[in-house]
Amino acid sequence: MILFISDLHLAPEAPGATRLLLDFLAGRARAAEQLFILGDLFEAWPGDDCLDDPDDRFVSAIVEALRELSAAGVAVSVMHGNRDFLLGDRFSASSGARLLPDPYLLSLPTWQFVLSHGDALCTDDGDYQAFRAQVRQAAWQSSFLSRPLAERRAIAMAARQKSESAKRDKAPSLMDVNPAATDDFLRQNGYASLIHGHTHRPATHDHLVDGIHVERWVLSDWRETAGECLCWNGEELVREVLH
Ligand code: LP5
Ligand code: MN
Numbered sequence: 001m002i003l004f005i006s007d008l009h010l011a012p013e014a015p016g017a018t019r020l021l022l023d024f025l026a027g028r029a030r031a032a033e034q035l036f037i038l039g040d041l042f043e044a045w046p047g048d049d050c051l052d053d054p055d056d057r058f059v060s061a062i063v064e065a066l067r068e069l070s071a072a073g074v075a076v077s078v079m080h081g082n083r084d085f086l087l088g089d090r091f092s093a094s095s096g097a098r099l100l101p102d103p104y105l106l107s108l109p110t111w112q113f114v115l116s117h118g119d120a121l122c123t124d125d126g127d128y129q130a131f132r133a134q135v136r137q138a139a140w141q142s143s144f145l146s147r148p149l150a151e152r153r154a155i156a157m158a159a160r161q162k163s164e165s166a167k168r169d170k171a172p173s174l175m176d177v178n179p180a181a182t183d184d185f186l187r188q189n190g191y192a193s194l195i196h197g198h199t200h201r202p203a204t205h206d207h208l209v210d211g212i213h214v215e216r217w218v219l220s221d222w223r224e225t226a227g228e229c230l231c232w233n234g235e236e237l238v239r240e241v242l243h
Pocket of ligand 2: 117
């Protein structure tokens with residue numbers, strides 16, 4: 001059995017979602033062979049050196065729980081989201097989770113999935129795509145990570161505020177996947193079923209691409225009182241609500 005989760009947006013000021021994750025990792029996830037976390041695990045990740053912050057018990061509790069799940073034999077994979085694209089090798093080593101490229105083709109004996117955070121498919125959102133192109137550059141990241149952690153945390157907070165105000169002026173359709181870009185993506189990935197997050201619009205869509213029906217599963221974001229995981233049981237995908 002394989003489980004998929006996304007968009008938990010974990011932060012110290014949202015203890016409910018963190019509690020839900022810790023219970024999930026110690027409970028439901030133990031029955032899986034693999035767990036895929038498809039981006040925005042964290043509300044904001046300023047760099048792996050936050051692992052060294054003795055006051056950041058929030059981060060160490062999550063990393064420790066991921067490590068325990070991995071040690072229990074569940075293969076954990078984490079994909080970057082637009083909030084935690086700075087998750088790096090130290091996080092991977094500390095948590096036991098491998099970092100996945102985006103997109104990632106998951107080939108199973110009876111089915112093929114392509115996994116993505118989903119933000120790259122929101123191609124109508126020009127200012128976001130420009131932001132994404134900048135912050136995903138190695139040179140930009142190296143320069144940003146050379147700043148003190150406290151400064152990076154402040155910049156992240158400013159960026160969050162700027163993003164929230166920018167979104168208020170955007171049409172909802174602008175912040176969803178572009179249909180043509182999505183069909184091209186499905187075509188380029190062999191018509192594999194797509195599982196993604198980011199849009200916070202949980203639904204299952206049927207795309208007809210070159211005469212082939214392709215499913216697109218959008219994972220729900222997590223709230224303080226409820227989360228969601230998608231379970232592949234070897235035959236079908238089933239959504240599970242987590243309380
Ligand atoms: O994230 P969300 O859900 O609000 O909206 C996203 C897009 N916005 C982003 C920006 C992030 O929220 C910023 C926080 C990232 C923290 C990571 C760690 C530190 C890195 C800091 C990098 C500067 O992803 C939003 C989309 C929306 O999804 C829907 O798809 O519309 O995109 C925008 O709002 C585009 C804006 O142009 C983003 C501007 C971000 C800030 C720019 C730099 C601020 C520098 C401040 C210096 C003091
Ligand atoms: Mn996202």
